[in-house]
Amino acid sequence: MAHFLVIAGSSDIGLATKDLLTAQGHVVTSTARQPQSGDIALDATDFTAVEQAFSKATETHGPIDGVVNCAGSLWLKPAHMTSADQYRAVIDASLTTAFAVVRAAAKHMTAGGSVVLISSAAAHEGLANHEAIAAAKAGVEGLMRSAAATYAGQNLRFNAVAPGLVQTRMTKALTANDLSRKVSESMHALGRLGTSDDIARAIVFLLDPANDWITGQVLGVDGGLGGIRPRTKI
Template sequence: MLTGHMGKNMANYLILAASSAIGQATTERLRSQGHRVLTTARTADKITPDYMIDVSDFDAVEHVFAEAGPLDGAVNCSGSLLLRSAHLTSRAQFDAVISASLTTAFASVRAAGKHMTGGGSLVLISSAAALEGLANHEAIAAAKAGVIGLMLSSAATYAPMNLRINAVAPGLVQSPLTAQLTGSEAARKVSESMHALGRLGKPQDVAAAIAFLLDPENDWITGQTLGVDGGLARVRPKTRV
């Protein structure tokens, strides 16, 4: 079991695409617990990252893992949102969605497999859309389902070196990325009604699940997809009248 490289209760973590709402919430949570957290982002518009990289760049991601030194855990928070049926989706749009979610996840697994040789935890971000058929989610569902497949295979590959690989699958989380879905009261109510618990998620909800999977106390968990979705993917709520 890892205890961290800074002391008994401290760990070294790397958050890729930390400028996302979930990335920022995760960074804040881990740092508040006293952990050392390194971050990446493409620009310094939202945060001041330790490394400014495109997480779909395999060489750049590997360089960050090498520079970061021994890590207890890493999280890839990269993603995008495209709500468009397949016949209205261009090749460029599809490629962008795949790059943001699946390519970045693969780059993270690849680098972790090379550099986290002492074991630890890698967390990837999937989506409830990969587990439940949602209209007009074809591209994002394909990318996020790919993340789950990648997670399962890599969890098997790297288990012998005690590198645990898991995923979280959020429902609709309130963030700048999803503002188009929650901008009007009517749209918001429709989205809320799809979640059995009757509310949308917060970045902090997902950050709590990520922190759980990173925690070395939970080091008998690998190859799992943890739904953090208010019941969206698995529970059909009673109709409210």
């Protein structure tokens, strides 16, 4: 039995990850900006608050064996239609929270463990209207690789999961419209959108101590969006 910390555990992917880890018999501590019963209240862009969440989790359930940062946002507008405040909000939600988690993990997980960050297929595949989120997620991948090199000596592993379009509350505006949904599905070679469980299984794989020879990697869980062009349907 291990102890895992799920940042933004009230998100759909966070909830699915918690459920899977709990079903495997692990202890799970989770955080949320608007906490439910048992969650630690946390603004994950606040470095000090993130450190305090790590401390509280450790004091309550013992050393942390792994952490995943599920914080993020979705902003699909071209650069010229994105304000400075909107850009900063996207960067804060995905990249600043990731940096805060990496920083706290390096200080608190001194016996080693696994840190999983969430990237996106948009970080390495040119997708229209994704400039802000692509910049944030590309930053997450660069951060992950650098941290993997820096902290390998303390047996602290860093990896990322890069989803395609996943059906969640956050993406409801895209997936609820039939035309938009069909266009999105056609971009994924496997012909369907992802689910929170698809992403949670990948996160749990990277958190698992049995996979402790994996670090500095991006695992694409994207139905082929990140590297495959499906045959055109006529």
